[in-house]
Amino acid sequence: MAKQVEKVERISRAQAANQVVAAVNGKTTLSALATKADKLFVDAGGESKPKAAVAAVRRALATAEAVGVLQLTKPTDVMVERVKK
Numbered sequence: 001m002a003k004q005v006e007k008v009e010r011i012s013r014a015q016a017a018n019q020v021v022a023a024v025n026g027k028t029t030l031s032a033l034a035t036k037a038d039k040l041f042v043d044a045g046g047e048s049k050p051k052a053a054v055a056a057v058r059r060a061l062a063t064a065e066a067v068g069v070l071q072l073t074k075p076t077d078v079m080v081e082r083v084k085k
Contacts, residue, residue, distance in 0.1 A: 009044060016041040017056035021064050021080075030078035033057045 011019075020037040031054075038053035061080060064070040073079045 010046075011041065011044045013037070013041050013046065013049075013052055013056045014059070016044070016046075017053070017060040021057065021060040021070070024070060024080055024082055027079060027081045029080065030054065030057060030061070033061075033080065 016037045017033075019040060020033050024033070034050065034053040034057045037057050038048055038050055041053065042048050058078075061070060061072060061078065065072050068083060071081050071083050073081075
């Protein structure tokens with residue numbers, strides 16, 4: 001009998017970061033978002049690289065802030081909050 005392998009949809013680190021940033025619905029931090037993005041990437045068959053996850057989430061956050069979707073504050077860790085419209 002042949003073994004059946006479950007097919008996992010592969011996503012890029014940038015796609016994982018974008019999905020996590022798009023799902024923000026309250027206050028959170030960069031480190032929390034990076035942890036979620038890294039876990040999502042690993043679950044999709046990638047290798048865990050926390051520093052790369054932080055960089056990808058930073059880029060996604062910068063884009064979201066530039067288009068006015070999120071507001072970033074930077075005391076010690078980046079705080080993220082969805083803009084109310």
